[in-house]
Amino acid sequence: MDGDLVQELLNQMKRFIDGTFDPLEFSYDFPVNLINANEGLKSKNKQLYELLNEDMPEICANYEPDDVARQGEPDLLDEEQFRRKVKEVYEKANRFI
Numbered sequence: 001m002d003g004d005l006v007q008e009l010l011n012q013m014k015r016f017i018d019g020t021f022d023p024l025e026f027s028y029d030f031p032v033n034l035i036n037a038n039e040g041l042k043s044k045n046k047q048l049y050e051l052l053n054e055d056m057p058e059i060c061a062n063y064e065p066d067d068v069a070r071q072g073e074p075d076l077l078d079e080e081q082f083r084r085k086v087k088e089v090y091e092k093a094n095r096f097i
Contacts, residue, residue: 005037006045006097009052013090016083023079026086027063030056048096051089059085 012030015021034041034052042049064076077085 006041006048009033009037009041010090010093010097013086013093017087017090019083023063023082024065027060027082031060045096048093051092051096055089056086059089 009030012021012026012033016023016026016030034056038049038053041052059077059082062075062077063079063082064070064073065079067078070076070078
């Protein structure tokens with residue numbers, strides 16, 4: 001895996017944080033792109049690999065845009081919470097590149 005794929009993952013996160021990547025699309029696309037990048041990422045940057053794989057799949061899976069569906073489900077995230085959690089991981093990830 002070259003730096004371009006790592007940068008693309010981080011760019012996707014940044015676009016989502018900045019509001020230019022639809023949250024629902026991001027919640028589906030990012031985990032797929034991460035899976036596709038994992039083999040190379042693990043060998044090139046193990047810390048970044050571990051960080052992204054530890055946090056991002058669960059964060060993406062917990063995004064729920066429907067207010068009613070989130071009622072009584074404290075683990076589900078609204079858009080603001082989702083964006084905040086992705087930003088936290090993004091800021092940590094940038095320390096590893």
